[in-house]
Amino acid sequence: MKTKNKINALIIAAILAMTPSSLFAEEITVTVKGMVCSFCAQGIKKAFGSKEEVDNINVDLDNKLVAITTKNAGSLNDETVTQIVNDAGYDVVKIERK
Amino acid sequence: MLKKLSFAFVVTCLTSLTALAHPVSYKDGYGIMPEYTPDRQEIELNYSVTSNYAIGVYLVDASYKGSDATYIIPRFNYKLYRKNELESQTNLYVSGGAGTVDYKGEDDLAGFAMFRADYETRRIYTLLSGQTLQSSGESDINALRYRAGFAPYLAGFNDLNTWLIAQVEYLPESEDEWVVTPLVRLFYSNYLVEIGSSTKGDLFFAGIFHF
Numbered sequence: 001m002k003t004k005n006k007i008n009a010l011i012i013a014a015i016l017a018m019t020p021s022s023l024f025a026e027e028i029t030v031t032v033k034g035m036v037c038s039f040c041a042q043g044i045k046k047a048f049g050s051k052e053e054v055d056n057i058n059v060d061l062d063n064k065l066v067a068i069t070t071k072n073a074g075s076l077n078d079e080t081v082t083q084i085v086n087d088a089g090y091d092v093v094k095i096e097r098k
Numbered sequence: 099m100l101k102k103l104s105f106a107f108v109v110t111c112l113t114s115l116t117a118l119a120h121p122v123s124y125k126d127g128y129g130i131m132p133e134y135t136p137d138r139q140e141i142e143l144n145y146s147v148t149s150n151y152a153i154g155v156y157l158v159d160a161s162y163k164g165s166d167a168t169y170i171i172p173r174f175n176y177k178l179y180r181k182n183e184l185e186s187q188t189n190l191y192v193s194g195g196a197g198t199v200d201y202k203g204e205d206d207l208a209g210f211a212m213f214r215a216d217y218e219t220r221r222i223y224t225l226l227s228g229q230t231l232q233s234s235g236e237s238d239i240n241a242l243r244y245r246a247g248f249a250p251y252l253a254g255f256n257d258l259n260t261w262l263i264a265q266v267e268y269l270p271e272s273e274d275e276w277v278v279t280p281l282v283r284l285f286y287s288n289y290l291v292e293i294g295s296s297t298k299g300d301l302f303f304a305g306i307f308h309f
Binding site: 033040041042046047058087089 | 122123124149183218219254259285287288
């Protein structure tokens with residue numbers, strides 16, 4: 001029985017090790033005020049892009065959204081996200097996560 | 099000195115092609131902003147310490163009463179006001195600095211001050227700026243600029259953006275005090291270029307490169 005438990009634990013550990021990291025990814029959607037120009041908004045992309053936790057960034061000027069995909073859920077808290085947007089010269093309206 | 103300025107201008111043009119109008123960008127951002135007209139060539143190099151202020155240097159080579167005046171001025175730029183709205187942005191920047199001017203072979207002390215106010219949406223853009231270059235010698239140069247422009251189409255973040263802009267300048271020390279220049283602004287990613295021709299046929303070229 002003990003051997004069987006060990007094997008099960010080993011299998012679970014192996015499955016977890018092979019699980020794509022994207023399964024742990026989190027998408028953070030930030031509504032930003034003042035983002036009316038793609039040239040000026042480059043700073044937002046650059047700032048988030050320099051974060052190791054960030055996997056991908058998309059800027060949607062039509063809806064004033066910045067979508068950030070992180071490698072791991074919870075790696076960027078709201079305070080950090082707000083600080084990055086403020087450092088780029090913009091204001092955060094709201095932050096949503098999924 | 100003129101050669102050095104020309105070299106810096108050419109290098110900048112080749113590496114970036116650049117004047118939106120923001121001397122302060124984002125935290126830890128660099129901005130290179132050259133501008134060319136036959137009577138005046140200048141370049142701004144700024145580093146934004148925060149999104150509220152930037153330090154930099156301002157190099158100007160301008161024709162003044164038949165001779166060239168070359169200014170080298172370390173400058174401080176401050177974002178005095180910004181209002182971010184969902185559909186618009188309003189800014190007021192002030193800048194100032196002190197340095198030297200080479201005019202007719204004489205080196206004099208020089209000072210610089212300016213303001214720059216703008217309002218923009220994704221469709222319209224307007225700007226008013228004024229600046230003065232003062233020296234302990236003869237060469238004082240002042241300029242006032244107004245711009246109004248619009249985007250003929252709404253471009254996305256990853257698209258080429260196009261703006262059509264009318265620029266009016268008041269240059270009291272110039273032979274032509276009033277200069278009207280229609281121009282086209284194009285930008286993509288962190289590269290921006292403006293090309294126009296004054297109603298008298300003089301080339302206008304400017305740009306910005308942020309990195």
